[in-house]
Amino acid sequence: MYRVQLALNVNDIDEAVAFYTKLFGAQPAKRRPGYANFAIAEPPLKLVLLENPGQGGSLNHLGVEVTDTGAVDAEQTRLAAAGLAVADERDTTCCYAKQDKFWIKDGPNGESWEFYTVLGDSATFYGQDESQACCGGPTGSSAETGAGAACC
Numbered sequence: 001m002y003r004v005q006l007a008l009n010v011n012d013i014d015e016a017v018a019f020y021t022k023l024f025g026a027q028p029a030k031r032r033p034g035y036a037n038f039a040i041a042e043p044p045l046k047l048v049l050l051e052n053p054g055q056g057g058s059l060n061h062l063g064v065e066v067t068d069t070g071a072v073d074a075e076q077t078r079l080a081a082a083g084l085a086v087a088d089e090r091d092t093t094c095c096y097a098k099q100d101k102f103w104i105k106d107g108p109n110g111e112s113w114e115f116y117t118v119l120g121d122s123a124t125f126y127g128q129d130e131s132q133a134c135c136g137g138p139t140g141s142s143a144e145t146g147a148g149a150a151c152c
Contacts, residue, residue, distance in 0.1 A: 001044070001067060002044075002064055002065065002066050002067070002071075003039075003044040003045055003046050003064070003065050004044070004045055004046070004062070004063070004064060004065075005045075005046040005047075005048060005062065005063030005064060005065050005114070005116075006045065006046070006047055006048070006059075006062060006063075007048040007049075007050060007059070007060035007061045007062070007063065008047070008048070008049055008050070008057075008058070008059065008060060009050055009051075009052040009055035009056055009057070009058045009059070009060050010049050010050065010051055010052070010056050010057075011051070011052075011053050011054065011055075011056030011057075012051070012053075012056070013033075013034055013035070013036060013049060013051040016036070016049045016051075016056075017031065017036050017049065020036075020038060020047060020049065024038060024040050024045075024047070026038055026039075026040055026041075030096060030097075030121075032096050032125070034050070034051035034125075035048075035049065035050060035051065035095060035096065035125065036048075036049045037049070037095070046063070046065050048060070048095065059111065061111070061112045061113070061114060062107075062111060062112070062113050062114070063113060063114035063115065063116060064113070064114070064115050064116075065116060065117065065118070066115060066116070066117050067117065068117050069100045069117055069119075071117065072100050072101060072102065072115055072116065072117050075102075075115045076088070076102045076115065079104060079115075084104050084106070085104065085105070085106055086102045086103065086104055087102060087103040087104075087105060088102045089101050089102060089103065091119070093122045093124070093126060094125070094126060095125060096121065096122050096123070096124070096125055097118045097119075097120070097121060097122055098118070098119040098120045098121070098122055099116045099117065099118055099119055100116065100117055100119060101114055101115060101116030101117070102114075102115055102116075103115075
């Protein structure tokens with residue numbers, strides 16, 4: 001299964017979780033300090049909320065969650081062949097998950113797209129290196145780290 005990911009900056013994580021729980025009739029699939037994600041079946045959507053006070057209502061980044069590393073590889077090959085610049089990230093930890101992924105950081109309006117698969121859960125937002133930039137999460141804003149610097 002593939003589903004689109006929408007990562008939003010929010011001013012108040014509790015307020016945002018309450019709103020999106022009502023909007024989609026679903027509880028978060030993962031909830032941590034300053035972070036929540038929803039795995040919504042209909043419409044197929046991975047909604048990621050990142051608490052970044054003062055940045056609320058803005059887009060953090062876009063993504064496509066794919067089934068496995070083979071799908072990540074296939075999409076990376078396809079998009080590179082189409083002339084899009086890709087930035088590879090394998091066996092990385094971000095947004096409380098271990099992932100294989102790549103980024104396209106040159107959308108027509110400067111937006112970043114992430115293609116990823118989740119390999120497993122993580123107890124920490126960034127993994128071992130807490131200084132790593134990641135989606136403008138709990139220890140930094142997307143304005144500081146660059147939206148989609150390394151994420152969800």
